[in-house]
Amino acid sequence: MTTEETVQRHARVVLVDDHRMFRTGVQAEIGATDRTGVEVVGEAADVDQAVTVITATRPEVVLLDVHLPGGGGVEVLRRCAPLMVDAERPVRFLALSVSDAAEDVIGVIRGGARGYVTKTITGADLVDAVFRVKDGDAVFSPRLAGFVLDAFASTDAPPVDEDLDRLTQREREVLRLIARGYAYKEIAKQLFISVKTVESHVSAVLRKLQLSNRHELTRWATARRLV
């Protein structure tokens, strides 16, 4: 990101993670508001704290750990569900976790998180992801894209609501390129579409993932002995 781009933007962020060291690290990496435009307005270490802090501060983006004392990230998402659909100032969640186990990833995405990145992400990429989520787009890591492809690929039987449950050819292509490690900009160039179109495809995938009927994911998880 170039500096002239970064100075005007601003995002209020709450950090939810039970490791103080990690929160401090993220603060140091992205919380320099004058440079990155990210302002950390609150921190929480467990589910109850998180709900309290998020309700009180109403941030634009919540960086949410998947494994938390008191029920995990999914529980935070469940209890904050009304804030997510708020028309005026929606709170958006970006999962940030050390775990890349499929059930964790799929779980928080289904819970309503707008994206998922692992903790190995660089500071610049994380800042980028925060702003993308703030603007309403979804952020997919290659791994997450792989899980989603996997989840939708193994459904051979025609689902009840075909339009909703199926990924279009284009969405599949986009996901595949994400899984191969392409950035959104590179995908746009590769498929001769605009970055905005890429983002809307990704958002569509995310919506389908949240809405798609439960049974196919259950079946997928069962086949993998995840449940």
Next chain:
Amino acid sequence: MTAPARPQHPDGPPLRKLYRSAEGRMLGGVARGLAGHLGLPVSWVRLVFVALLMAQGMGAVLYAVFWFVVPLGVGGVGAPRPAPAETGSDGRRRLFARKPDRGQVVALVALVIGAAIFVDNLHLGRANAYIWPLLLVGAGVALVWRQADNARRAHWMEVGRSKRVLPLARGAAGVALAAAGVTGIVVLQGSAEHLGTVLQASLAVLVGIALLAGPSLVRMTQDLSAERTMRIRAQERAEVAAHVHDSVLHTLTLIQRNAEDAREVARLARAQERELRAWLYRPEGRGKDEAEQPDTLAEAVKATAAEVEDHHGVPIEVVVVGDCPLDEGLAAQMQAAREAMVNAAKYGGEGGAVQVYAEVEGRTVFLSVRDRGPGFDLDAVPDDRMGVRESIIGRMQRNGGTARLRSVPGGGTEVELEMERAENAS
């Protein structure tokens, strides 16, 4: 059982404790266990018992006493006790691979016949009449005791869930035999006419005892199972601690020692992270020891990436969609992919992590290896450099697949490998 020792875990220094042998035993495993304990051939011990049997039945009594007192364990002659390091299911599974049941039946029958002949030869006068009932009682007791042994063994092996009827039947038969024997004695004593009253009285006594002792028995079993879960939990914790000690602490020490070598530190940390992750998230029973020879595509891709990652110190991110068994063509594809990963790590590693993506879609297996290095021009590569041309493109073509190389100067390199799966593979 009487002995508090737990035979499952011969911990600590190899103290030669006396156990009855569950492996290759004929009857109760006494002779075998004793032989193992004393370091003698089993046949000698058995001979001694038989000889003692001739001497006024001493052998049988001695055997019975041993059976009663000594707990069932693993080991004995011919089956060396598992070394302390070899904990867990592996060692046990190996020890119980055989089923010595038929020999036991033969031995039991032989013992009964022998005892019968022996007893028949005794001339005890009036008491002679009691011998058959006593033998019946003895057989019943023996049956029930054997049952206890079996239950114990089944507990280790965690089978027997499907064969729950048989042990029950055996237990019932043992009890019936013993009861018949006792009744016989009662009849012989000439109190047959009071049998009904005696039975009623004993039944009443039994019910009374059950009522009195029942609650505390239930509580005792509950306490026992609670204690068992505690112990299992403690064992699990010990295992985690051992793993952390063996691998994580070891790696941390190495990292401290190599603190100024950033590349080496990163390599160590990554290898450790991968191992720990595999250990934590893998399904039960698939430790790193068993994952030597991968036989599915996903495993193979991950293993190859891990190897290259360790060797070249460049992080490789692997995403696999779908899975299928490896066949010949896919093995060739794996080798080509490995070459591509090595190239990417060597020449493109400065640009960040190498991305590996594998997808099984229908019959086609697609693999891409992508780096963000400086990139290169394939046409500009001299003809004598065989890496890309032979190891990747040539190999794929020879095996009926295709390889595409895309390289943008300054924008990284991507190798795409496509291969059809073999027809007969399901």
